[in-house]
Amino acid sequence: MPEIIVISGKGGTGKTSLTAAFAHMAGDAVICDLDVDAPDLHLILQPEIKVREDFYSGHEAVIDARACTACGLCAEMCRFGAVSNPPAGYRIDPLKCEGCKVCVQFCPAGAIQFPDRHCGEWFISETRFGPMVHAQLFPGAENSGRLVALLRQKARELAQESGRSLILSDGAPGIGCPVISSLSGTDFAVLVTEPTPSGRHDLERVADLCRHFKIPTGVIVNKADLNPENTQDIQRWCDAARTEFLAALPYDPAVTEAMVQRLTVTEFSADGLSMDIRRSWRRIVELGNHKATSSKATDMPKSSA
Amino acid sequence: MIVAVASGKGGTGKTTVAASLAWVWDRPVAAVDLDVEEPNLHLFLKPDIIGRETAVMEVPVADESKCTYCRACADLCQFKAISVLGSVLLTFPEMCHGCGGCLAVCPEKALSPGSRELGEVAWGTAAGRIGFFMGRLRVGEAMSPPLMRAVIAKIAQSPHATAGDVIIDAPPGTSCPAINAVLPSDLILLVTEPTPFGFHDFQLAHAAFAPLGKPMAAVINRAGLGDHSVQDFCRSQQLPILTEIPFDRRLAEAYSKGQVLADALPNMRTVFEELMGSLRGWAETSWQRKVAAHA
Numbered sequence: 001m002p003e004i005i006v007i008s009g010k011g012g013t014g015k016t017s018l019t020a021a022f023a024h025m026a027g028d029a030v031i032c033d034l035d036v037d038a039p040d041l042h043l044i045l046q047p048e049i050k051v052r053e054d055f056y057s058g059h060e061a062v063i064d065a066r067a068c069t070a071c072g073l074c075a076e077m078c079r080f081g082a083v084s085n086p087p088a089g090y091r092i093d094p095l096k097c098e099g100c101k102v103c104v105q106f107c108p109a110g111a112i113q114f115p116d117r118h119c120g121e122w123f124i125s126e127t128r129f130g131p132m133v134h135a136q137l138f139p140g141a142e143n144s145g146r147l148v149a150l151l152r153q154k155a156r157e158l159a160q161e162s163g164r165s166l167i168l169s170d171g172a173p174g175i176g177c178p179v180i181s182s183l184s185g186t187d188f189a190v191l192v193t194e195p196t197p198s199g200r201h202d203l204e205r206v207a208d209l210c211r212h213f214k215i216p217t218g219v220i221v222n223k224a225d226l227n228p229e230n231t232q233d234i235q236r237w238c239d240a241a242r243t244e245f246l247a248a249l250p251y252d253p254a255v256t257e258a259m260v261q262r263l264t265v266t267e268f269s270a271d272g273l274s275m276d277i278r279r280s281w282r283r284i285v286e287l288g289n290h291k292a293t294s295s296k297a298t299d300m301p302k303s304s305a
Numbered sequence: 306m307i308v309a310v311a312s313g314k315g316g317t318g319k320t321t322v323a324a325s326l327a328w329v330w331d332r333p334v335a336a337v338d339l340d341v342e343e344p345n346l347h348l349f350l351k352p353d354i355i356g357r358e359t360a361v362m363e364v365p366v367a368d369e370s371k372c373t374y375c376r377a378c379a380d381l382c383q384f385k386a387i388s389v390l391g392s393v394l395l396t397f398p399e400m401c402h403g404c405g406g407c408l409a410v411c412p413e414k415a416l417s418p419g420s421r422e423l424g425e426v427a428w429g430t431a432a433g434r435i436g437f438f439m440g441r442l443r444v445g446e447a448m449s450p451p452l453m454r455a456v457i458a459k460i461a462q463s464p465h466a467t468a469g470d471v472i473i474d475a476p477p478g479t480s481c482p483a484i485n486a487v488l489p490s491d492l493i494l495l496v497t498e499p500t501p502f503g504f505h506d507f508q509l510a511h512a513a514f515a516p517l518g519k520p521m522a523a524v525i526n527r528a529g530l531g532d533h534s535v536q537d538f539c540r541s542q543q544l545p546i547l548t549e550i551p552f553d554r555r556l557a558e559a560y561s562k563g564q565v566l567a568d569a570l571p572n573m574r575t576v577f578e579e580l581m582g583s584l585r586g587w588a589e590t591s592w593q594r595k596v597a598a599h600a
């Protein structure tokens with residue numbers, strides 16, 4: 001069963017609009033939004049939530065003011081600058097607390113509590129294109145790779161239970177913790193970029209990351225007609241980097257119009273851009289299937305079958 | 306004044322706004338790229354880089370000959386970065402958050418400080434007048450906040466910290482990297498676009514940053530696209546919209562060529578000069594309100 005993810009490095013290149021269209025094309029995928037920090041896919045897919053669960057990850061340190069002797073050892077040992085000493089007494093800033101437990105361990109008065117940290121919620125939902133696994137971190141919460149790993153595990157379970165042949169995920173921007181977590185065990189990564197210096201720069205970094213984890217990739221240049229020269233450069237770069245150039249999609253106001261109406265662009269209009277998207281999707285499935293059946297054993301281990 | 310240019314959604318124009326603001330700024334200023342996962346500001350400001358440093362984080366190095374396998378380190382570590390299996394001590398430096406707990410707790414002094422490379426801090430000058438700082442995360446490194454702290458520490462050592470203003474280009478999102486980038490600021494400028502995605506993530510960003518108690522203001526990019534939800538929300542939250550940049554294909558094309566909008570298009574220079582003025586005005590008003598509230 002292939003697992004396909006759409007990522008980009010740079011934000012705002014069109015990952016989510018494309019993932020939504022792919023979900024429409026796929027028809028029988030388990031859909032997964034792995035941008036747990038600023039998820040948007042639900043705005044188009046309008047999921048009906050069936051299961052809602054709290055997400056706890058790690059702990060946070062809290063000083064009990066009555067027990068604190070104001071010795072200052074916690075402030076001295078904290079590497080994250082999370083302990084402040086306002087006139088009212090020592091206090092830990094939850095936004096800076098890393099949850100490392102060092103202050104809890106060494107406080108001579110035993111005055112620091114270490115409760116579980118409630119970081120967000122995750123959901124299993126039903127959409128018009130199939131089941132969907134998604135989440136929402138609380139604002140300012142730790143951007144947990146653990147939540148991404150949890151969603152992927154739930155998606156696999158759901159795929160097996162419901163006999164679905166594919167997992168399609170929308171990834172987060174960047175190349176840090178949530179993106180790394182979303183790549184382990186993935187069969188194919190669609191890299192969405194735009195013909196701008198930022199798009200190109202970030203494409204190269206996210207492609208490097210995929211190479212690092214031995215994930216095969218293909219590239220889609222979105223809004224390609226904004227700068228045809230840069231688009232050609234990216235195509236040449238793909239040849240040299242041995243990644244497949246999947247498509248050059250034109251800038252099309254239909255993408256935003258569809259979004260406003262909560263539709264995928266392929267539902268909004270069947271021609272033009274949608275034809276190109278359909279063609280790319282067919283190729284992506286071929287490449288994902290090829291990878292999933294050929295070399296599973298040599299790749300990164302999956303956390304669950 | 307330290308201004309952080311942030312957004313919930315990526316690709317709304319943070320870097321465009323940060324670059325153009327720095328370009329028109331009429332006082333000494335440093336432009337700082339804290340989107341260390343995907344730094345882009347240098348692609349537009351094209352600075353002369355005069356210094357580079359590798360940033361590292363402390364991780365434990367084990368001397369197993371001293372280890373008695375008491376497990377104190379493994380029991381304390383919250384990140385599964387060190388474990389004891391029977392009489393084998395294993396460290397996983399990639400998992401380490403650098404808290405120093407294992408070194409402090411080991412009764413045998415079997416652990417000593419080593420280092421893991423986070424990435425690079427680089428600095429220089431753009432257009433002969435704009436101080437420039439950036440971080441670039443090593444590909445494969447998961448944690449960006451420690452590298453961001455290294456960039457901030459570098460600025461603190463430079464004359465820019467005391468002599469001028471600072472404009473921070475923040476990473477997208479609303480979680481720990483984004484919070485870390487706006488923490489040093491006096492004022493947060495949220496860049497959004499009036500689409501359903503832009504609006505949704507704008508609300509998330511507003512909710513994430515509001516507890517910090519810093520004045521916030523909005524810039525609406527690609528105005529005319531989508532709908533009016535963002536404008537309505539700003540009005541209801543008393544969040545001033547300092548400028549609206551119209552949706553215009555010429556702007557997108559200038560951006561695609563790596564141009565600073567305020568440099569490439571005369572009318573954009575005016576837009577950003579006015580934005581600079583209204584930013585300072587808003588900072589001043591917010592400051593006076595704060596003083597009045599404390600009086």
